[in-house]
Amino acid sequence: MDSDLQYEIGQLPEIPEKAALSHKQHLGEMVEKVNKRMSRRPDLNLLIGNNPLSMMFENHKNHAVFMSNVFILNEYPLLLNTIPWMYRAYHGHGFSFDYFSAHLRTWRQVLEETLAPEDAACLVAVYDWIISRHGQFIRLSEQSVSGAPEPAQQWQPVYQAFLQSLLNADRHGAMALARDAVPDLSGLNAFYVNVVQPAMYAVGSMWESGELSVAREHLASAIVNRVMSAQYIELMESPENFRARAVVTAGANEFHEIGATMVANALEADGWEVFFLGANTPVSELLEYVSAREFDLVAISATIPFNLEAIQNIIQGIRAWPRDKQPKIMVGGQAFADYPELARKFGADGFAENSSQAVALAEKWLKAAGK
Ligand code: B12
Incomplete structure (x- = not known):
């Protein structure tokens, strides 16, 4: 990772809660404005290649929600992987690199026009920094980073x-x-x-x-x-007595469920009674489901960084319960893989990198609880 960018990111202003919330409140309206302005550009085809407009609109929506997560969580390091990924993925599908400067500049304008000046100012400073580092982000996007674990x-x-x-x-x-x-x-x-x-x-x-x-x-x-x-x-065997009970799920708006399925199956294979809720469980539904029953563990998966705020909300919800009602909370998935420290920041009890480590960590917690 580029150490200059890492240093610079540490200098960006902290976003006050009011500005982050105002940004979140106006997201839909701002996405519409950015879509309209970008669609009217005479150089549109040069920017997005032969791709359908819907692909650009999808990017604007994802970008908006992603930035909202960055602002609400005040987690600038998330920018360092996600922006190069965005450049790489869309460029790989025929978007030109100039598209990114164009859409980021449009966002900057729309933020200034839509939000109160005192809210817009700090957000615009972040956009200015991203725009000014266009060349570095292109360079980073050209380095291959699969993140794939190497098979033994x-x-x-x-x-x-x-x-x-x-x-x-x-x-x-x-x-x-x-x-x-x-x-x-x-x-x-x-x-x-x-x-x-x-x-x-x-x-x-x-x-x-x-x-x-x-x-x-x-x-x-x-x-x-x-x-x-x-x-x-x-x-899978069905033992007479399970060792403990776990809920496993992927958070709200998270459609990647293969990793969570592995964690659920791995725990079950280790003797846990597992309630696997699959993908995209809304925060309030999950909290209600868990609070109405007794569980030793809640394991939550997040792959896409723009779903992290929902995970923080689940954890905060559980932490508001009386201590003896709180199950252990484990998080994992690719959204955490590069930032394992986020698990602690969010208030989770732990993070595990893969399904094997998840079982080992759960085992350790059971032992500590005398089970
Ligand atoms: C399949 C897939 C999809 C499928 C998912 C289908 C399904 N039923 O799960 C669909 C089509 C829905 C999808 C959609 C999207 N996807 Co997708 N997808 C993938 C793909 C190819 C594989 C995911 C997967 O199964 N991985 C294998 C599993 C086993 O790995 P894992 O999740 O990391 O799980 C392991 C560990 O992380 C850990 N773990 C996982 N969860 C948990 C939980 C706990 C508690 C613990 C302890 C551990 C743990 O244990 C697991 C086993 O060891 C990935 C590529 C990749 N790198 O994974 C892209 C990928 C994740 N997708 C990506 C994107 C961008 C998207 C979309 C935004 C695309 C779009 N424009 O619509 C949407 C987002 C939808 C949403 N809101 O969630 C990007 C994400 C980039 C980024 N950094 O943001 C990736 C990386 C592709 C890429 N290389 O660009 N996707």
């Missing part, structure tokens, strides 16, 4: 073959590989971490660079879901 040596052949089966839409091949590689529950976690997870990260990198269509990524995800369901049915 003995898993390499299975990983390569599994990835190929996903890319070739060969569901029977994927199923057969999984069956051979994981004859019983003891190998499940290693298969998740050394085969499925890196294979899906590779699929993501190919989507990001424009090598793989959304349809083929969806197909890969669907095959993985089938493989994991088949393994669940074939391998």
Whole structure:
């Protein structure tokens, strides 16, 4: 990571709560304005290539929600990975780098016009800094960062073959590989971490660079879901007594659920009674569900940085309960992977990098509680 940028980010103004909330309140209106202005530009086709306008609108919406998270959480380091990712992913799909300067300048204008001057001023300072670092962000976007965990040596052949089966839409091949590689529950976690997870990260990198269509990524995800369901049915035992109870879910607006499924299955394989809620659980619903029952652990997954505020809200909600009613809170997923310190800042009890570490941490907490 660029140390100059890291230093500069430390100098950016802290955003007062009032400004962050005003920004959040006006998001819809500002997205509309940015969409309109960008659509009217005579150089639009040069900026967004042959892509449909809807793709640009999607980016404006995601950008708005992402910036809202940065301002509300006062977490500028999030900019350092997400902006280069945005440059890389959209450039990989035919957007020119000039598009980013254009849309950021438009946002800057719209912020000044929409918000009270005292609220706009600090937000505009952040945009000015991003705009002024355009060249560095291009450079960072050109460095490849897959973030993929490297499969252990003995898993390499299975990983390569599994990835190929996903890319070739060969569901029977994927199923057969999984069956051979994981004859019983003891190998499940290693298969998740050394085969499925890196294979899906590779699929993501190919989507990001424009090598793989959304349809083929969806197909890969669907095959993985089938493989994991088949393994669940074939391998999972149902003990008479569970060791403890956990809720596992992905937060509000979080549609990535494969990682959370792995954590849920890994805990269940370790003797936990797991209530897996899947993706996109609204904050208030999750709090109500957990508060009405007794759980030892709540495990929450976040992949996209613009979903972090919702995770903070869940944790704050649980922390407002009487102490003896609070389950342990574990967070994980790629939104935390580069910023594990966020787990503590948000008030979680811990972060785990993968499903194996999640089980180990949960185990440690159980021991400490004398269970
Ligand atoms: C499949 C996929 C999707 C699918 C998800 C389908 C599904 N049923 O889950 C769909 C199509 C819905 C999707 C949508 C989007 N996606 Co997507 N997606 C992916 C992809 C290719 C794979 C995700 C995956 O399954 N990974 C494998 C799992 C096993 O890994 P994992 O989640 O990290 O989980 C492990 C650990 O992190 C940990 N863990 C996970 N959760 C938890 C929880 C706890 C408590 C603990 C302790 C540990 C833990 O344990 C797991 C196992 O070891 C990734 C690429 C990637 N790098 O992952 C992109 C990726 C995550 N997506 C991306 C994007 C941008 C999007 C969209 C914004 C695209 C768009 N413009 O619409 C939307 C966002 C939707 C939303 N609001 O959530 C980007 C994110 C970039 C960023 N930094 O912001 C990625 C990285 C692609 C890329 N390379 O650009 N996506």
